[in-house]
Amino acid sequence: MIDFQHVNKRYAGGYEALTDITFSVERGELAFFTGHSGAGKSTLLKMIAAIERPTSGNIFVGQQNISALKRSAIPYLRRNLGLIFQEQRILLDRNVFANVMLPLQVMGADSRTAAARVRAALDKVGLLDKEKANPITLSGGEKQRLCIARAVVHRPTILIADEPTASLDTGYAREIMAVFESFHQVGVTVLIATHDRMLLDATRSRVFELTQGKLAA
Numbered sequence: 001m002i003d004f005q006h007v008n009k010r011y012a013g014g015y016e017a018l019t020d021i022t023f024s025v026e027r028g029e030l031a032f033f034t035g036h037s038g039a040g041k042s043t044l045l046k047m048i049a050a051i052e053r054p055t056s057g058n059i060f061v062g063q064q065n066i067s068a069l070k071r072s073a074i075p076y077l078r079r080n081l082g083l084i085f086q087e088q089r090i091l092l093d094r095n096v097f098a099n100v101m102l103p104l105q106v107m108g109a110d111s112r113t114a115a116a117r118v119r120a121a122l123d124k125v126g127l128l129d130k131e132k133a134n135p136i137t138l139s140g141g142e143k144q145r146l147c148i149a150r151a152v153v154h155r156p157t158i159l160i161a162d163e164p165t166a167s168l169d170t171g172y173a174r175e176i177m178a179v180f181e182s183f184h185q186v187g188v189t190v191l192i193a194t195h196d197r198m199l200l201d202a203t204r205s206r207v208f209e210l211t212q213g214k215l216a217a
């Protein structure tokens, strides 16, 4: 489903963030990526969405080699992906429902189908009763669940999350992990970058460890 073959990433300043990365994740698998700060976890996940591009090597998502994808093809790639990155801000001038609706509006979805999908996504993350709330009133765990709902509202086949439990206490972190598990149960491929020892110790899934841009054997 996701296949990295000898992928290198050197940033514009010359810094080599990833070196000779080769791995594959199967369709429907849940996998973790861990490693020290600056090890390259975010860079690796961003390359799956073509937010960052490899300097060399090949990356397959599904059957498609996305290493040299044309800019115009990137929106089509992202339709299959649900992305949860820290930089994605919740809009505080709109309620929970409108925040989750946003990606569907961008994709030009029909408004009645879109409303049903938003409610289905909010239901999956347990936020249906908060649809009219202003996001500012949500707890940390609820805000993170809102981000997950927004990432899955277009029903992606692959869900990618970068440090989804950062800044959450243990109870909320467990709650968030249960939401990811529920998507994994229904066949979504889930990739999570995390430092969170509790998540890593509790899982039976594969854990890929990055050290200074290299994957441990």
Ligand SMILES: Nc1ncnc2c1ncn2[C@@H]1O[C@H](COP(=O)(O)OP(=O)(O)OP(=O)(O)O)[C@@H](O)[C@H]1O
Residues within 6 Å of the ligand: 011, 012, 013, 015, 017, 035, 036, 037, 038, 039, 040, 041, 042, 043, 044
């Ligand atoms: N846009 C960029 N330009 C230059 N260097 C970058 C850029 N983005 C990341 N880097 C560098 O690449 C290395 C890997 O960064 P990355 O964010 O992938 O690490 P990480 O493992 O996700 O770290 P953290 O756990 O702290 O988020 C770091 O040394 C970082 O400074």
